[in-house]
Amino acid sequence: MSGFKxxxxxHDDALSRVSWETFERLVADHYRGAGFRVEHVGTGGGTNRTDGGIDLKLFRDQEIVLVQCKHWNCWKVPHNDVHQLIGVMHTAGATGAIVVTSGEFTAAAIEAAAKFRHIRLIDGKTIRVMLGPVEEPAMPHASLEDMPAWIRETRRARTSRTNRSPVIAAVGAVVTMAVAMAVLYSYYIREIHVAQVEALRATVARTANEMAQARRAPATLPALTSQRPMSTINERPAIVHDTPMNKADIAAWEAKNAESMRIIEKTTPSLPP
Structure with a gap:
């Protein structure tokens, strides 16, 4: 409950586990046993849809006391409820008013009640002494429709949020996964692009290097050819020696070369035309 302390x-006992309407009836039975005629005017009385800030009216002699029951175990009753009951008390012509809670009051509520001698606050410890032992309830609340209107609306709103939460969580998970996949896809695309650019650069550099070597090659070939002309024997390339050969050496080499060619022709099968 937002804004409440x-x-x-x-408390963790039978009284803390009874329903709000049972709590009102227990308080009514207590004052009835104390000699008051009790009129149950709150929603816990059965037919009333709103309590108008009053749950019980106590009558005895000339006394008319209004009672507001707050079955709150988790939150402190604030000063607003005290001020509201003061206004209702004057409107109803009551001689006194009581606010009963199964829990606690805020300091501001206690200070507000202290300013009016006709207002009495009964907290959880006091009401447990007044009521004595309370039977453990078999089932705290039979159904949602048995609860006050403000509790029913709070429970329904909370249930609606709970029912929506799995859907919201699923949508959030899908969105998160989609974003993660998009980031990974962008990363891999960028890496592939970088690899392609690097490969292209290497290819361009290699091609440029080969073209530069090709451009330099023709300038050196004529010089080599002019320095050492190619010799042929029987229209076949001849070995060029750095040391000049005399005629006898040339004749002997040619004879060996011719013999070698005859051996190759005999041992090599003819190829089909």
Whole structure:
């Protein structure tokens, strides 16, 4: 409950587990046993849809006391409820008013009640002494429709949010996965692009290097040819020696070369035309 202060001590007993309407009836039975004629005017009385800030009316002699019951175990009753009951008390012509809670009051509520001698506050510890032992309830609340209107609306709103939460979580998970996939896809595309650019650069550099070597090659070939002309024997390339050969050496080499060619022709099968 937004804006409310939690209690300093949370009771865990039978009274804390009874329904809000049972709590009102227990308080009514107590005052009935104390000699009051009790009129149950709150929603816990059965037919009333709104309580108008009053749950019980107590009558005894000339006394008319209004009672507001707050079955709150988790939150402190604020000063607003005290001020509201003061206004209702004057409107109804009551001689006094009581606010009963199964929990605690805020300091502001206690200070507000202290300014009016006809207002009495009964907290959780006091009401447990007044009521004595309370039977453990078999089932705290039979159904949602048995609860006050403000509790029903709060429970329905909370249930609606709970029912929507799995859908919201699923949508969030899908969105997160989509974003992650998009980031990974962008990363891999960028890496592939960088690799392609690097490969292209290497290819261009290699091609440029080969073209430069090709451009330099023709300038050196004529010089080599002019320095050492190619010799042929029987229209076949001849070995060029750095040391000049005499005629006898040339004749002997040619004879060996011719013999070698005859051996190759005999041992090599003819190729089909």
């Amino acid at each position: 939690p209690v300093s001590h949370r």
